[in-house]
Amino acid sequence: MKTHSLDTGGAGEEIFLIVDLERFRGPLDLLLHLIKQQDIDIFEIPISKITRQFLLAIRSMSVEQIDNAGEFMEMAANLLRIKARMLLPNSTMSGDDDPRAELVYRLLEYEQIQEIRAHLSVAESQRSRQFGKGFVSPINRIEKVEVILDTTWDEVYAAATSVTVPSVNIVEHKVTTRLVAMEDKVDLILLTLQRLKRVEFSGLLKPFESKMHGVMTLLAGLELARKRKVKLRQAKAFSELWMYRVSESSPEAVKSQLNPSEG
């Protein structure tokens, strides 16, 4: 059981938080805990204070926990983004558009799910105390037979010492940003086909070196073909792949069709 004391940060504030990271099922769980423990109004979250506490909590994660830390890191980045947006003057948006709104909604939704989870847990435990036909089966239990050990102490000792303790493998993670986005390739294909009636697959790849560009361009082409926005043609196996213009559709119109769920 690991506990960490967190300075809440405010000048002169002498409140310390106890955070046991292993207890939390994820970043939302930790955030809710921080908010509840300090009796913070969920609609008026002091983002900088909470972010500082959140960062302190994940900084105290041990190396073994770091495997699961990605989600906490993402939330930390999200908190910083919200703080940054709050500092920016509101030029384009209306005054009442609080950058915290989405986070508040997620937290409330998460809390609601926890209520439902508790309800399911109670229902499960009640149901598990009632039995239907076939619970008690007539199969006889295997009688335990006493076997006299003829192993000597030396043999036990030799076996024990021959066991090697498995070494802890330290896995190195390389985190790279996503270099090639499929959306960019969708744009590339559609923009090219606005100028040209047809284009060779290899022509689209010429300016790029990494293999990932080839993969993403192909995926974008397949996705567009599925949506009937381009036509694919290939004379025979392993020959050049051609993409043909289908109609005069703007990239924006097609993209909105590709991602209807992203409101």
Place this chain on the structure above:
Amino acid sequence: MRTTQIVEAVLFSSDAPLRSEEIARADESLNEDVVEKCIKELTKMYLDAERAFEIKQIAGGYQILTLSVYAPYLERFDTVPKSSRLSMPALETLAIIAYRQPIGRIDIEYIRGVSSAGVIRTLQDRELVDVIGRGDGLGRPLLYGTTKKFLEHFGFSDLEDLPRTEDLPVILKGEDIPDSVGSVISEELETKNNEEVITTGQKIDDLAGGDGVIPLSPPVE
């Protein structure tokens, strides 16, 4: 021989919940209404006679189950493996799927804030959830929903047995929902504009038809 005893015999010999129309197949004198009447009669008989079992309504059907007070005695017999309880993450994921079905993995992970592929697979292996359709987004994501086994596992008669979200202490109010949260909620906002409280529970009403059955066909494109 009376119809009540026929119904009793069928229920007694079954190890899974039976729907009233399935029970009615036992004899020409039976139909769904008669079966329901017989079950009411049997329920009263068992109660009056202080029997160790009752007829429980589970997953749209009926099953004879022992009363929970006798659990400690029966649990001494370990000849049949007890159905193992679900972990906290599994219950959490199941709660999301139950209220938001049909729902894809990405949306589940957004609500939970953690990756959920493993948990979903576990729930699928235990047949508590299943793929019930595919979304329209990139790559046509798989959409999950709860199964009949889900109702059986929790002893629910149908999805209406789940608590209504407006009865929970945490209620999501319409004005706090940002535009970016998702199409499901914005759809509800449009259709239920006049109501102040918007809850995820309304999805369940939409899904469960008149007889409380979830349609298991993929959504029409």
